[in-house]
Structures are given as structure tokens and as C-alpha cells.
Amino acid sequence: MLFWVEAGIANTSHAETLNVCYDQWAPMTIFPSEASSDRGVVIDMLDEIYSAKGYQLKYYEVPLARGLDMVAEGLCDMLPEYLFSKNAEKGFIYASEATFLYTSAFVVRRDEEWLYNGIHSIKGKRIATGPGWDYSSISAGYQNYIDDPKNSNFVEVIAGDDDVVERILQMISENRVDLYADNELVLLHTLNRLNLTDKLKVVHPGFENKLLEMPIFSKKIPVVKRQELIKIWNEGRLSLKGEKEKMLLSKYNVTFAH
Template identity: 70%
Template sequence: MSNVGHTTTLKVCYDQWPPMTIFSTKDAPERGVVIDMVEQIYASKGYTLEYYEVPLARGLDMVADGLCDMLPEYLYSKNPDNGFVYANEATFSYATAFVVRKNDSWRYQGIQSLNGKRLATGPGWDYSSISVGYQHYIDDQKNANFVEVIAGYDDVVDRIFLMIKDNRVDLYADNDLVLQYVLNQLNLNDDLRIVRPGFENKLVEMPIFSRKISADKRQDLINIWNEGRLAMKGEKEQTLLNKYKVSLGK
């Protein structure tokens, strides 16, 4: 399977992370900022894109197995998995922020400011690249009563927002654009608010490409991405963000 159709078809695995990557439906065909970007970059070079909407762990396996050529957003690591190769140009470097109830005056002032707060996360989510201290806090068993791990397929963040509204947890940290989008989609601007600044480091997400592709082919795909992503900085990038009613400048 891994060698079929690589000449003109680009097989793209991606997980649900609105507004960056969205599982499309008949009624809502949009696929998100990042997928729109991938489509524009590769379609302009004659590629037809084939999409596989899967949980992140499954997408990583499919890239490693050669069932997908690429996954457009994965946390950058200096010691990557042997099953894939990173591009050079990041998809985005995201500022992080928190969401809390509207009447909560809490601000992030270092890890100690989390004490006594009930926070939500997803299973196996890794924050170590943006805040080693936050990851240690989540992993520390003595904080287990204050860390709620929300399992699920594609609606985890939506459910977390509703749990904060219902006073079941107090805060949640994520990419600022994700928080903006979900707040608008769920119409919760009267109930919740975004707290900035977030963590000290930005969240750097990179496209990854399968090692099952021939080295020449893979490098061609990476070069197309690198050049295309650079060319989209500025106005073209902002046009895509505007489509989903989010802003890097928030």
C-alpha cells in the first residue's frame, strides 16, 4: 500500500484539533486552518490530497507504516521517532493560554499558582515542550485529586469547556487559537474567558513525513512544504485564520 499513488496523491493523516485540524462532515465540510494550508501548498504543485481522519496515536502509526505520507502537525522533538522525518518549517509556533470561568480572577503566575485549582487534560497529552513544570505537576501523584483526565475521540476540548462552566474543573491550558475557536463555537463568551499570558514557551508543531517513502520523494514533499509555508506567512496566513474567526494577535 505504501508505494501506491505517491506520484500524484498525497495521503494525509490528521487528528481533531479545531480550528487547526477539523474532522469534516457533510454539513460542515471545513477541515481547518492547517489542512487548508496543506491543500493550497500541495494542490498548487499538482497533488491530489487524500485525507484520513484518525486519533493522533493512530495517525502516527499510519505514517510510520507508510499508510499515510504525512501528518501536518506533531509536537517538535529533538529526538524524533524513527518512523518519520520532520519538515524544516513549523506549521505554527503557538502561544498558549488558559480558559477559566468569567468570574474567576485567577492568573497564571508560575506553577505555584495552580495550587488548589482543578485542571483538565487529555490522556497522555504532553506539555513538556512548553512547560516542564506543568508536565511534572500533572504527573505528580500528590496532585492526582486536582487533575481530571478527560478521555474521548474528537470532542474532549468541548467537554472540558462545559465542565469548567459547570464548576466541575477550574481551568484548562491549550493553544490560544484553539481556546478562541471553541469559546466562539460553544457560544460561551458570557460564561468563560481566556487568561493570558500562558506558559513560558511556545508550542511548536511540525509536519512529519513517512520514512516508508523513498528518500528522494520524501525530500521533494518536505521541500514543497518548506517553500510553501514560508510563502504563506503574513497576509495569506491571516486570511486562513480569519476564515475561522481566530487571530494570532489576540
């Protein structure tokens, strides 16, 4: 009798654990360190939403490409932010409510007189990106350019288990690549954290469309369970609009330009 009670408790506990894969994209998603236990705006938001429904969240800090694989394989139930794309792999389902809609920008060396004004303006530039990163929804032309084999000598795909954005910015400062595009908030945060503002600068405009970031959920989760997890996110994200959202953002000194 005791055995079955304990087994039942274990199963209940397992059912209420949400396995979350996420990558370093500070200040929105952050790997905790000895210096700070902070996990970023979006992870705090996720924790508040699911904890209120009785879930325990278990985190796996991994590079984005590995996180996508782990969600597709069912090793993680979800990943909290992935750029919305109609061309996305089929191993996961998007939620309906976005985390945030971000403005994009570029980083170049401070002495560069360069602005993005279409695909022709990046020709001949050494562009940095990461594995699994898909820009097609914010600029189909840019994604096509970096995918085109004839441009491969000008595209550096930077992989690794550490902070890829940090590595890319260091590479730009060392003249190993020329430019990089990302969420403006992430670029400014990383430049300030690395004390690179005297060497690099953020330039506008970015891409023609904003970055729509959505949580994704594994297709390996049973349909009814997955629908429930997505419903919890959608309703929870809506409930955080307004003052609650401002409080989460202010913790990380994040302000959205309107």
C-alpha cells in the same frame, strides 16, 4: 499491454496520494460536517501546497493519539500540526518550517479569580489534558507536573473520537475539572462556538514559551520520498507568507496578535 498500462496508472496515482491524519483543533484543523466542508486554516494551506505539486490528499479525521500512531505505523504519510518537542516519539520526522507559532492561554470558570504564575499556582487544581499531548517544549515544569504520579488525582486525561477540546470546556463549565491550557485561538474559537463565554473565560499569561507547531512525516516513507515531501512543505510554507497567508486566515476570521 492494456493491463500493464492500467497498472502503471494505478501506481502513479498511488504515488501521488498524500495520506494525511489530523485531529480536530478548530479553527486550524477542522473535521468537515454536514453543515460545512471547511477543514481549517492549516489543512487549506496543506492542500494548496501539495495540490500545486500534483498530489491528491486523502484525509483521516482521528484523535491526536491515534493520528500519531498511524503516522508511526506508516498508515498516514504525515500529520500537519504537532507540538515541537525534543522528547517526541521516534516514529516520525519534523519538517523545518512551522505551521504557526501560537500564544497559549488557560480557560477557567468565569467566577474564578485565578492566574497562572508558575507551577505552584496549579497545585490543587483539577487539570485537563489529552492523550499524546506534550507540553514539554512550552513548559517543562507543567509537563513534569502532569506526568508525576503523585499528582494523578488532579490530572484528567480526556480521550475520545469527538472534539476533545469541546468536551474539556464543557467539563470545566460543569465543575468537573478546573482549568485547561491550549492555543489561545482554539480556546476563543471553541468558547464562541459553544456559547460558553458567559460561563468560562480565557486568562493570561499562558506558558513561558509559545506553541511551535510543525508537520510530522512518517519514518515508514522511503528516505528520498520523505525528503521530497518535507522539501515541498518547507518551500510551500515559505511561499505562503504575506498576503496569501492573510487570505487563508481571514477565511476563518483568524487574527494573530503581534
